[in-house]
Amino acid sequence: MIRFNKQNFKRVITILMVIALFFSCFAAALQNDSVSTLSKLGSKGNEVRKIQTKLKELGYYKGSVDGIYGIATQKAVRSFQKNCGITADGITGPKTLKYLGLGSSSGSTGGYSSSDINLLAKLIAAEARGESYRGQVAVGAVVLNRVEHASFPDTIAGVIYQRGAFSCVNDNNWYVSPDSNSIKAARDCINGWDPSGGAIYYYNPAKTSNSFMYSRPVITTIGNHVFCK
Numbered sequence: 001m002i003r004f005n006k007q008n009f010k011r012v013i014t015i016l017m018v019i020a021l022f023f024s025c026f027a028a029a030l031q032n033d034s035v036s037t038l039s040k041l042g043s044k045g046n047e048v049r050k051i052q053t054k055l056k057e058l059g060y061y062k063g064s065v066d067g068i069y070g071i072a073t074q075k076a077v078r079s080f081q082k083n084c085g086i087t088a089d090g091i092t093g094p095k096t097l098k099y100l101g102l103g104s105s106s107g108s109t110g111g112y113s114s115s116d117i118n119l120l121a122k123l124i125a126a127e128a129r130g131e132s133y134r135g136q137v138a139v140g141a142v143v144l145n146r147v148e149h150a151s152f153p154d155t156i157a158g159v160i161y162q163r164g165a166f167s168c169v170n171d172n173n174w175y176v177s178p179d180s181n182s183i184k185a186a187r188d189c190i191n192g193w194d195p196s197g198g199a200i201y202y203y204n205p206a207k208t209s210n211s212f213m214y215s216r217p218v219i220t221t222i223g224n225h226v227f228c229k
Contacts, residue, residue, distance in 0.1 A: 039092040043069040051092050054100045055080060057153050059163040083169065084161055099157050112190055116156045120144075121178035121186040123160050126168035128182075128225070135223040136182060138196040140189035142227065145200050152200070196220065199227035 039047050048067045055061035060083075061076035074090040081088040084099050092100075098115055112120075120140050128139040146152035146159045153159050160166060168174055178186075196202065197219040203210065204224045216228035 038094070038097065039069055041069055041071070041074050041090065048073065050102055051077070051097075051100065054102060054153070054158065058100075058158060058161060080161065083163070099161060100155075112156065117183070117186050117190065118178065119160060120156055120190070121183040122174070123166065123168070124185050125176060125178040125182040126173040127166065128185075129173070129176075131223045131225065133181065133185065134195045135225060136185040137189050137193055138199070138222050138227060139202065139225065140186050141194040141196045142199050142202055144189055145194070145196070145198055149200055195222060196227040198229075200229060202227045 048069045052065045055076045060080045063072040078088045078090045124140045128136040199219050202225045203213040218228045
C-alpha cells in the first residue's frame, strides 16, 4: 500500500503537470497543422468561397462559387500552383493563399505587404531587366494600375498570376532573384511614381505581333516598351 505523504503528493503533482504540458503541446501542434492546411478537398465555408472567387477572377476556375472544395476547385488550385511554380498539391495553405492575394499583409507598406513588394520586384526584374530605372518603375506601375482597374484582379498577386498576363511567369527569367534596383523600383511605384502615365498595358514592338496590343492607344514609350491604355 502506497502512503500518500507530502513527498508522494509532490511527485503526483509533478507527474500531472508533465502530462498536462504534453497534451497542451500536442493540441498546439494539431492546431498549427490545421492552420497550415487551411482548405482542401472536402472543405466547406466562406474561406472556400473566397478561394473560388479569386480563382474564377484569374481564369482558373469555371465552376460555381458554392463554398464547397470539390474536384473542380482542387484542379483549379493545382493549375494555379503549377503556374506559380509552387508545390501543386491542390491544397490551399498559407503559401497558396499568399500567392492568391488572400494571405496576411503583415509588414505592409502603402497598403501592400512585404511579400507583395517582393513579388512586384520579381516581376520588374523578369520583365524589365536591362531597361532604364524609369522603365523598370513604369513596368511596376502598370501592375498597380491594373490592381486599381475594374477589369483586372484587385491584388498584386492576382494581376501577376492572372492566366496569360505575363509570359515571364512561365519562363526561366522568373527564377532569377530580384536585385536591389528592382526592389527599389517596386517601392517607388508603390509610393506613387508612375512614369507610364496610367498605362494598363505595355509591350515590346520587337517581340510581339499581337494585334490587340497594337490596337491600344499609346501613352508613352520608355526604352524598349510602349505603354498604352
